Amino acid sequence: MLEKEAKELLALVGGKENVNQLVHCATRLRFELKDETLAQKKEIEAKPYVLSVVISGGQYQIVIGPKVTEYFAALMQLLNLDESKKSNEGKQKLSLLKVISGAFSPLIPLLAGAGMIKALLMVLVEFGLLSDASSTYAILSAAGNSVFYFMPIFLGITLSKQFGGNMYVGGAIGAALLEPSFTSLIGQEGVNFLGISVVPVDYATTVFPIFIISFVYAFLDKQLRKIVKQELQMFLVPMICLLVLVPMAILVFGPFGTTIGNLVSSFISMLFDFNNLLAGLVLGATYPFLTILGLHWGFTPITLQNLSQFGGDVLEGAAVCCVYAEIGIAIGAYLKGRKGSKIREIAGPTILTGFLAGVTEPILYGIVMRYKRLMAIVAIAGGIGGAINGLCHVTMNAYVFHNLFSVAMMTYSPFVPFLIGCAAALAAGLLLTYFWGIPAEDSADFQAPDAAPLPQPQQTSQEMQPMTIAAPANGMVIALEQVEDEAFAQGAVGKGAAILPADDKIYAPADGQITMVFPTKHALGMQCANGLELLIHVGLNTVELKGKYFTVHVKDGDTVKKGQLLLECDIEQVRQAGYPLTTPVLVTNADQLEVTCLPTPGTQVTVGDAMLEVKE
Numbered sequence: 001m002l003e004k005e006a007k008e009l010l011a012l013v014g015g016k017e018n019v020n021q022l023v024h025c026a027t028r029l030r031f032e033l034k035d036e037t038l039a040q041k042k043e044i045e046a047k048p049y050v051l052s053v054v055i056s057g058g059q060y061q062i063v064i065g066p067k068v069t070e071y072f073a074a075l076m077q078l079l080n081l082d083e084s085k086k087s088n089e090g091k092q093k094l095s096l097l098k099v100i101s102g103a104f105s106p107l108i109p110l111l112a113g114a115g116m117i118k119a120l121l122m123v124l125v126e127f128g129l130l131s132d133a134s135s136t137y138a139i140l141s142a143a144g145n146s147v148f149y150f151m152p153i154f155l156g157i158t159l160s161k162q163f164g165g166n167m168y169v170g171g172a173i174g175a176a177l178l179e180p181s182f183t184s185l186i187g188q189e190g191v192n193f194l195g196i197s198v199v200p201v202d203y204a205t206t207v208f209p210i211f212i213i214s215f216v217y218a219f220l221d222k223q224l225r226k227i228v229k230q231e232l233q234m235f236l237v238p239m240i241c242l243l244v245l246v247p248m249a250i251l252v253f254g255p256f257g258t259t260i261g262n263l264v265s266s267f268i269s270m271l272f273d274f275n276n277l278l279a280g281l282v283l284g285a286t287y288p289f290l291t292i293l294g295l296h297w298g299f300t301p302i303t304l305q306n307l308s309q310f311g312g313d314v315l316e317g318a319a320v321c322c323v324y325a326e327i328g329i330a331i332g333a334y335l336k337g338r339k340g341s342k343i344r345e346i347a348g349p350t351i352l353t354g355f356l357a358g359v360t361e362p363i364l365y366g367i368v369m370r371y372k373r374l375m376a377i378v379a380i381a382g383g384i385g386g387a388i389n390g391l392c393h394v395t396m397n398a399y400v401f402h403n404l405f406s407v408a409m410m411t412y413s414p415f416v417p418f419l420i421g422c423a424a425a426l427a428a429g430l431l432l433t434y435f436w437g438i439p440a441e442d443s444a445d446f447q448a449p450d451a452a453p454l455p456q457p458q459q460t461s462q463e464m465q466p467m468t469i470a471a472p473a474n475g476m477v478i479a480l481e482q483v484e485d486e487a488f489a490q491g492a493v494g495k496g497a498a499i500l501p502a503d504d505k506i507y508a509p510a511d512g513q514i515t516m517v518f519p520t521k522h523a524l525g526m527q528c529a530n531g532l533e534l535l536i537h538v539g540l541n542t543v544e545l546k547g548k549y550f551t552v553h554v555k556d557g558d559t560v561k562k563g564q565l566l567l568e569c570d571i572e573q574v575r576q577a578g579y580p581l582t583t584p585v586l587v588t589n590a591d592q593l594e595v596t597c598l599p600t601p602g603t604q605v606t607v608g609d610a611m612l613e614v615k616e
Contacts, residue, residue: 002070002071002074003074005074006077007078009029009044009050009071009075010078010079012039012040012043013038013039013044013062014033014038015038016078016079016080018033018034018035018038018039019031020032022072022075022076024069024072025068025518025520025522025543027051027063027064027068028054028061028063028064028068029062029068029071030059030060030061030543031059031060031061032059032060036055036060039060041053041055044062049067050062050063051064051487052486052490054485054487061487063487063492063493065588099159099211102158103158103159103162103211104158104366104369105370107154107158107365108346108365108366111361112346112349112366114143114144114145114147115349115357115359115362116349116353117140117143117144118141118144118353118357119352119353119356119357119359120140120356121137121140121141122356122405125137126405149178150174150175150178150204151174151204151207151210152175152203152206152207152210153175154174155174155210155211155214156214159214159215160214160218163215163217163219164221165214165221166238169241170214170218172238172242173210173213173214173241173245176246177209177210177254178203182200183202185200186200186201186202193247193250193251199255200250201255206257207292208253208257208260209253209257212253212256212257213249216248217241217245220240220241220245221241224237261290261296264286264290265302265315266302268283268315269302271283272315276390276391276393277387277391278387278390279314279390280386280387280388280390280391281390282383282386283315283318283319284318284322284325284382284383284385284425285383286379288322288379289379291322291360291361291364292364292365292369296319299315299316299319302315303396303399304399307396307399311397312395312396313395314390314393314394316396316402317393317394317395317396317412318385318386318389318394318421319386319402320389320394320402320412320422321382321386321388321425322360322386323358323402323422324402324426325378325426325428326360326363326364326368326378326429327354327355327363327426328426328428328430328431329363329368329377329430329433330347330350330354330363331347331426331430331433332429332433332434332437333347333367333433333437333446334348336433336437336438337446341445341447342445342446343367346366346367349362350362350363354403355403356405357401358401358402364378370445371437371442373436373437374433374437377428377429377433377436380428380432381428381429381432382425384424385422385424385426385428386425388424389418389421392414392417392418392420392421394412394413394414394418394421396411396412397411398411407422443553444553466613466616467532468598468610468611468612468614469510469534469585469587469610469611469612469613469614470510470563470608470610471499471509471606471607471609471610471611472499472506472508472509472536472583472585473499473501473502473505473607474503474606475500475501475502475503475604476602476603477497477498477600477603477611478497478499479498479597479601480496482498482601483498483584484582485540485541485582488537488540488584493584493586494586494587494588494589495586496595496597496612497584497597497611497612498582498583498585499585500581500582500583501569501571501583504568504569504571505567505568505607506565506566506568506583507562507564507565507607508561508562508566509534509585509611510526510532511528511529511561512527513526513557513558513560514526514555514557514559515527516556517552517554517555518543519547520546520547520550521551521552521567522537522545522550522569523538524554524567526560531589532587532589532590532614533587534586534587534588535586535588536585537586538550538567538569538581539580539581539582540579540580540582545574548573549569549574549577550568550570551567551568551569553565553566553567553568554566554567562608563607563608585611587612587614593614593615593616594615597611597612598611598612598613599611
């Protein structure tokens with residue numbers, strides 16, 4: 001049905017050839033047409049799924065309502081526009097930070113849980129309660145190691161989803177790097193692929209190759225779908241991608257990552273020959289990021305050689321401080337978070353896995369990479385500890401995990417400088433995180449939940465209970481019919497009123513749950529406890545700003561209390577950019593309800609004043 005309706009709309013706007021660009025905002029499809037006279041406005045408005053048609057600002061706007069994203073997706077499948085034209089108005093370019101965070105965020109619970117298993121096993125072994133040679137240990141160890149060993153598979157899935165490829169094809173590419181037919185070639189000589197020499201390496205736990213190949217896969221997948229007939233795409237596109245990219249990963253990106261890791265480790269080794277303090281500072285500051293990319297494995301051969309030849313390794317003697325810097329950040333985040341906050345749920349277990357098992361990936365991926373300042377802090381704290389240990393020529397004297405048990409066994413020497421360096425790294429990470437690391441715009445995860453879980457949404461407006469909706473901002477009330485936007489003024493989007501904000505802050509007009517934060521940050525939807533659905537749309541056509549001048553303090557799924565800060569908008573900058581600041585506040589599912597604006601239009605109200613009354 002949706003595909004049929006999308007085809008109808010496309011025909012009524014003049015067909016595929018008449019569309020230069022299509023984007024969407026919170027409620028409407030925004031067409032940029034070559035010739036607007038070809039669009040059949042009356043026929044479009046007659047469609048039951050269309051609320052209104054607005055022609056404004058060089059755009060042919062078809063108001064759909066809450067299902068706009070579904071229609072947009074269906075239309076984009078039909079249009080097959082160039083990638084440069086396909087972007088949603090709210091879609092942001094993926095930065096490296098967002099890519100890394102997005103890849104690991106879904107894995108955080110799994111990383112934390114597996115890390116706790118590793119910590120538990122280490123405790124049991126250290127206290128003689130379980131032998132590390134027993135089958136029980138092997139089985140439980142498999143549970144704890146699986147996510148780390150098969151990391152290329154998990155990242156192939158999450159990265160492909162981010163880049164727009166098929167998640168399972170991405171996972172299969174990662175799995176190919178660990179498949180026994182390939183891993184059995186490791187260590188063999190004379191291995192080749194179509195006559196090209198191959199040096200098989202172990203890709204378990206590494207992330208650098210799969211990051212690169214996932215990006216290439218998503219690009220190749222999109223290009224192939226442009227040239228392969230639709231009836232053949234289901235099997236031919238994945239087949240070609242696997243045939244091309246798995247050899248490419250093994251021939252190009254895997255060796256490239258290994259080479260980079262070896263070059264980095266050789267450079268750090270040279271620095272230690274030149275100046276221990278400088279080398280420790282550089283290693284301590286960069287080691288967390290090398291770990292994130294999986295390049296830290298380049299140090300392993302040098303570490304093993306140093307242990308064999310000299311009885312101690314200065315590289316790990318400095319790098320150990322990074323573990324405690326990361327633990328310090330986790331402790332600081334835990335203390336900074338309110339009771340019941342999301343950050344405490346993440347930080348609490350990761351502190352234990354860091355201390356007991358020396359497993360800090362959950363801290364790196366679940367905390368550090370989510371907040372920009374923490375990336376600077378982990379470098380600063382690790383650099384401080386690394387510099388101290390480097391200056392004092394601290395060495396690790398056995399190949400161990402950096403945890404409390406390796407400390408208890410005094411595996412490092414000289415021991416007192418080692419303790420000072422690690423304590424300094426932990427303290428720096430903790431204090432910087434607590435007092436500086438979390439700015440206001442990043443504080444949502446650190447706040448306590450202010451409301452109990454909402455009941456299931458009501459299905460019909462008749463079941464909704466009457467209620468009062470408060471003003472979400474300080475400013476002047478405007479009657480909805482006076483809003484300078486036809487769709488809003490006619491009530492096509494919903495019933496309500498508007499407000500002209502007098503300052504930069506928009507607050508929750510009722511208790512409820514955030515159901516939508518539009519990517520361009522100019523609008524958000526929420527559902528009240530009795531099922532009423534609200535839309536707050538800051539300004540008119542402000543979707544065109546693409547998030548500029550807006551800061552959002554909530555996200556989809558958050559529960560909010562009446563009067564809680566939702567977003568901020570630099571109203572002077574928006575006004576100077578030429579956009580009206582009129583902010584509609586609408587009840588979008590009130591077809592059978594009466595919505596009344598309580599203040600007389602033109603009245604000044606403050607946040608929390610009664611603005612709308614909703615009743616049967």
